[in-house]
Amino acid sequence: xxxxxxxxxxxxxxxxxxxxxxxxxxxxxxxxxxxxxxxxxxxxxxxxxxxxxxxxxxxxxxxxxxxxxxxxxxxxxxxxxxxxxxxxxxxxxxxxxxxxxxxxxxxxxxxxxxxxxxxxxxxxxxxxxxxxxxxxxxxxxxxxxxxxxxxxxxxxxxxxxxxxxxxxxxxxxxxxxxxxxxxxxxxxxxxxxxxxxxxxxxxxxxxxxxxx
Numbered sequence: 001x002x003x004x005x006x007x008x009x010x011x012x013x014x015x016x017x018x019x020x021x022x023x024x025x026x027x028x029x030x031x032x033x034x035x036x037x038x039x040x041x042x043x044x045x046x047x048x049x050x051x052x053x054x055x056x057x058x059x060x061x062x063x064x065x066x067x068x069x070x071x072x073x074x075x076x077x078x079x080x081x082x083x084x085x086x087x088x089x090x091x092x093x094x095x096x097x098x099x100x101x102x103x104x105x106x107x108x109x110x111x112x113x114x115x116x117x118x119x120x121x122x123x124x125x126x127x128x129x130x131x132x133x134x135x136x137x138x139x140x141x142x143x144x145x146x147x148x149x150x151x152x153x154x155x156x157x158x159x160x161x162x163x164x165x166x167x168x169x170x171x172x173x174x175x176x177x178x179x180x181x182x183x184x185x186x187x188x189x190x191x192x193x194x195x196x197x198x199x200x201x202x203x204x205x206x207x208x209x210x211x212x
Contacts, residue, residue: 002027007099010189014207017183018196021103025064025071028094035096036103037061041073042091043084055084061092062121062173069178069198071105074121074129077113077172078138085109090176100186107179113172121173127158133167134159181205184212 005023008016028036038058045055063072071092075081084090091106112118122130135149148155154163178198185192191212196205 002031007101007185010187010192012192014194014196014209017192017194018181018205018207021181021183022064022066024096024101024103025061025094025105026066029061029064029072035099036094039073039092039094041081042093043081044088045080045084046087047080055081056093057081059092061094069107069203070175071178072121072173072175074125075172075174076133076135076139076170077111078170080140082111082172082174085174086111089179092176102184104182104184105176105178105180107177110175110177111172112175114169117175118171118173119168122168122171127160127164130164130167131159133170134164135170182210 005020005027008020012020024036028034028039031037037060039061040056041059042054042056044052046052059073059075061071062074063070065072073092086109089107090109091104094103094105095101112121131150131154134151134154136151137143137147137149139149159167180198181196183192183194193210193212194207195210196207198205
């Protein structure tokens with residue numbers, strides 16, 4: 001197990017907190033056991049005209065690129081969350097209970113399907129992850145009985161590379177470009193909260209303390 005990432009103390013600078021946030025995100029993408037590996041993706045379901053409602057689900061953080069300010073997660077191209085993310089920015093919420101730490105990252109999402117980035121992401125997946133994209137029916141549609149939505153021959157079994165390849169047609173790698181990053185750490189002596197905002201163009205953020 002890698003050594004824990006040192007966290008800024010109560011007298012930390014805004015820059016040191018921002019650097020720690022990105023270190024935790026990179027660690028979350030690299031380790032399945034890291035708390036930041038399983039963020040909640042929040043969006044807005046606007047399928048009913050005039051009645052938008054919040055929508056959220058847990059996703060897996062697959063990559064974190066501080067230089068590009070991008071966070072990667074995956075989806076079936078048929079899932080409704082892609083329409084949500086094409087219509088409005090998304091927000092990834094990360095939480096580490098033992099550290100008392102919450103991180104929120106918001107920004108526009110690019111959908112990569114059938115391109116070189118999607119292919120690289122697909123090739124890096126294990127068989128169990130690839131199997132999910134072989135679902136014969138559209139994810140999220142109603143059923144009159146429990147339905148694992150897997151091909152008959154793959155219930156309780158994993159596909160080999162050739163068997164999994166048709167799933168690539170249903171696979172999308174999503175990249176959220178971080179425009180806002182908010183840090184909240186709870187502490188007995190007082191909570192610590194900050195926010196970083198990046199302009200549409202440029203890589204220098206404006207940072208500020210926020211009252212918890």
